[in-house]
Amino acid sequence: MVRGALASLLNLEPDIEVVAQVSRGDEVVAAAAAAIPDVALLDIEMPGRTGLDAADELARALPACRILILTTFGRPGYLRRAMEGGAAGFLLKDAPASELASAIRRAIAGERVVDPGLAAAALSEGESPLTPREHEVLLASREHATVADLAQALFLSPGTVRNHLSSAMQKLDARNRAEAVRVAEEKGWL
Amino acid sequence: MVRGALASLLNLEPDIEVVAQVSRGDEVVAAAAAAIPDVALLDIEMPGRTGLDAADELARALPACRILILTTFGRPGYLRRAMEGGAAGFLLKDAPASELASAIRRAIAGERVVDPGLAAAALSEGESPLTPREHEVLLASREHATVADLAQALFLSPGTVRNHLSSAMQKLDARNRAEAVRVAEEKGWL
DNA sequence: GGGCGGGCGTGACGTTTGTCACCCCGGATT
């Protein structure tokens, strides 16, 4: 509904035409390859595939296509990943709707469009202190209740899992897994 | 942005006029009292106050005003609460945008508008098996890492907290707090 | 070549957690 509504509004702009819409992250690249848009507007949380992942591949497949990320959650980690992935801009859904059209125009003009407050937050928070493995274990810990489960799912020894978790918890200043997950999610590191 | 976009679209409909918009749940009743709308369209997750809570009070303050809940998450528990609170309809944001206007018209006509699949899910899942206290403790456990913290925050003995948690975990078929919270959230019982 | 960090593992240790049995109380049901 949201996508449809925004598309309708954008189509009312005389200089903007919506040439394609998809509902899933894993349909983005195919649709863009077919429609060859000037700008791709991507959400982050999507079924099938993250908007950030889709952006990475889209940037390789259609280098001429400018990418704008439009998301609900202003996690600094998201912003960083988006910019490193070659996005031209990063918008929050709680910005006024008028900003969307102007951001698209500015993206076409070659500017980078980033919410200033969010950019500051991204710089101040720094990037994730977690090693890839720690990140992976913490991620999996959301879906597996016990260390034994976790170890089996990751093909690791239970001891190693606990070591990774313990190390992650120290880095995140948390007193247990659950808190570590919360903190990591808040900072956009998960 | 989403609210603004939907409002713009609705204003394009000849028979619909958007008379007020607010961004916070705790501003709903005041705005409605000033604008006296025929229909109130409420999200659930809002800063300040839940849309469901706002709906309850709105139904008391302006009984003539029809209430439509428009939300991202189709949790059966949400639906139940909304209907018990006197809402005229319950829409999901992933429905097509065209359905929104028609739902508003049907609400004015006195119909109840509910996503059929969601209604079935609500009936099949049943309501929360948790006692009020268990619910409360589980809710608080999201923000307090240890039992000791939890006990202090709720003015309870640590043992009692663990008893409540244990009982909740059994009812939710979970092996620890974190899993219990996940399950309860999924079912819309939290 | 040596140092360093990441990944994987083990063993030991103390703490926390989850479970259970059992206690009391008050209100509602029968």
Added chain:
DNA sequence: AATCCGGGGTGACAAACGTCACGCCCGCCC
């Protein structure tokens, strides 16, 4: 009067958790 349920509490116990020290390997970098 007896029963049940929700709430609050205690004490004990085993299991799970989080921490630490230590070992090994590999790759990178000075």
